[in-house]
């Protein structure tokens with residue numbers, strides 16, 4: 641039976657600023673008229689660092705093309721899945737556990753008539769697919785929420801064809817990240833059991849993946865998160881008007897804390913690729 645999203649993860653995404661409603665509001669504020677396309681959503685529906693270029697880099701490493709059957713694990717509002725379907729012509733399953741996000745992803749697909757993306761609401765640790773159902777599995781900034789990473793990697797291995805490729809990005813921890821900081825990341829951002837670059841390398845090997853590569857993206861992420869914080873602060877009047885002063889300040893505090901951890905070299909990002 642499908643279990644609910646673990647409480648803290650669900651609460652975090654219940655309140656998250658990237659939501660179907662926000663995407664539609666942002667489009668309306670731009671005065672978007674005419675038939676809505678997946679392209680028009682891309683500015684707002686990606687919930688990871690590095691935007692479309694980051695999705696493209698993963699897809700390139702996984703060899704995703706028009707004939708690929710792709711699984712996007714923890715797909716959020718389906719933005720990366722629609723990008724792969726639109727730009728690479730792939731058939732994509734967008735798997736997402738949060739009920740609001742899964743329903744939002746499906747509605748956005750219908751709105752832009754993206755029929756090459758199917759949304760499935762399920763847990764990444766227990767995939768409802770047959771062995772060898774996919775040529776590529778991708779995921780961005782999501783495994784940080786899942787405690788049982790070996791289960792997720794074992795499931796990716798099972799649903800990939802022999803020779804299929806797994807490519808994902810995720811937060812990584814460095815040795816100086818303290819216990820209190822890890823607790824705060826759980827309380828504030830629903831991050832659990834953060835891995836190191838070497839920790840992920842070992843987990844991928846144990847899950848029987850070969851040709852494992854781990855790239856440290858922390859330098860790139862440092863400038864991305866700093867710019868995002870500056871943008872958030874530049875939009876303070878609009879955001880305060882929408883969220884209220886207290887929520888804006890809470891959000892700012894959380895955001896600044898995260899940026900400080902990255903700038904201090906305690907937290908970062910990694911990109912991992914491997915072959916089944």
Ligand SMILES: C[S@@+](CC[C@H](N)C(=O)[O-])C[C@H]1O[C@@H](n2cnc3c(N)ncnc32)[C@H](O)[C@@H]1O
Pocket residue numbers: 649653685686687688713714715716717718719720735736737738741762763764765779780781782785786
């Ligand atoms: C940071 S968002 C990334 C969304 C998407 N990958 C993107 O880049 O736009 C992480 C997503 O993982 C989802 N998630 C967390 N735990 C999950 C699980 N066990 N199974 C499936 N999805 C999960 C969350 O609900 C959230 O939508």
